[in-house]
Amino acid sequence: MITRRLYYKRSLINPAQLFIISFLVMILCGTFLLMLPESTHNGISFIDAFFMSTSSVCVTGLGVVDVSAYFTHFGQTVIMLLIQAGGLGILTFASYFAYFFKGGATYENQLALSDISSSGKIGEVFTTLRRILIITFLIEFIGACFIYINLDKTFIPGFGDRVYFAVFHAISSFCNAGFSTMPKGMMDGELIFNYPLQLTMVLIFVFGGLGFPIMINILRYVKYFIKRYVLWFVSGENNYRAWVMTLSSKINLITTLVLIVVGTSAFFIMEYSNSLAAHNGSGKIVTALFSATTPRSAGLNTIDFSSLHMSTIILIILLMWIGASPASTGGGIKTSTFAIATLNFISLAKGKSKIELFRREVADISVRRAFATMTLSFVAIGTGICFLSHFENDASLLEIAFECVSAYCTVGLTLGITPELSDPGKIVLIALMFTGRVTMLSILIAFFKKVRPMSYQYPTDEIMIN
Incomplete structure (x- = not known):
């Protein structure tokens, strides 16, 4: 044999x-x-x-x-x-x-x-x-x-x-x-x-x-x-096939569309008489669309972001943090992560133990990865803000936070302080850009040894949260 x-x-x-x-x-x-x-x-x-x-x-x-x-x-x-x-x-x-x-x-x-x-x-x-x-x-x-x-x-x-x-x-x-x-x-x-x-x-x-x-x-x-x-x-043949468009694609496409529409509308309303004042008619809409879409990792801008209202800057920071879709050229925590987190909130509010959408159930591992990605982004950005605040005493906290989010989410937008950074400050942003691109989760996976799955299960116990 x-x-x-x-x-x-x-x-x-x-x-x-x-x-x-x-x-x-x-x-x-x-x-x-x-x-x-x-x-x-x-x-x-x-x-x-x-x-x-x-x-x-x-x-x-x-x-x-x-x-x-x-x-x-x-x-x-x-x-x-x-x-x-x-x-x-x-x-x-x-x-x-x-x-x-x-x-x-x-x-x-x-x-x-x-x-x-x-x-x-x-x-x-x-x-x-x-x-x-x-x-x-x-x-x-x-x-x-x-x-x-x-x-x-x-x-x-x-x-x-x-x-x-x-x-x-x-x-x-x-x-x-x-x-x-x-x-x-x-x-x-x-x-x-x-x-x-x-x-x-x-x-x-x-x-x-x-x-x-x-x-x-x-x-x-x-x-x-x-x-x-x-x-x-x-x-005359019936070529019907179920689920040609995957659940992941549907979630990301819907989230992307919602972010574009909501972001453009909010930017248009908040900046109508400010940064959009120089534009007329459809020009205001196009500029608002460009300015609301570019924070989700594109980084090109047609207006001076340092002249924006405080509320608009907060909106830009949120859009930068969410970013683009997974496996794309963009950064951020990704649209799927934000969508899953939002759906999880809604499911908990309804008293449901699982996330269901389009007659499909979102896998538990996806939910765990989503919240791990969000948590790790807060850790990385928060650490960057602490270090950059230490090295750049002349910059305001808003400018430092904006720069750190832009670097980690690989966006490229700035309130104008990047060219004036000291060498230690540049190193902080370099670390944030690299970490944001390869993702914190990939870094952890690279350094932690993968545990072989075992065929046992401990008794579950519920932890008090609030």
């Missing part, structure tokens, strides 16, 4: 550790490239290069120097490539290309990729990654074309400069990075009143903030919809 044995090469590090190390390596490589003489006009210090590289790879958008004035065309291109690499995820790039250059992938790496890319089967992993790259470059290409079309030739006369502007801002928007090649970003000159351009960029960073699994699920649903409701006229 012949016995077959399956062997596979075990990795010395787990996927979470590989994910963290990949980002660290990319940040250090980016720091080295930004310190090259060809990258800047007058040189840059290590801490500033390290900060800009971290902000680029973590697709944050906070800057201690002016990208347009400080960096050469080569340096700006380095930042653009770092944004692209960080937006897609270093592990996605490395694993995808390693599969082709080495002729395959280990069983354990495929399992890791399956978890990251949300594929149900190991065989679908590399198909999913291929789709990720195709969707990313396709949206960025289409976005760049529309940005170019909506640019005023008198604002940027050169053809090559307009093309570069379009490509850079398409990548920055889709990856929710918040960097711009203009001295004042989207507040520069005629860009403030270029509403078609703003709408284009809103669509780009909303798509980037949806997440690759959701976009793939939407494409699958569109394909099913065409077969179900269009082609049945020809074939």
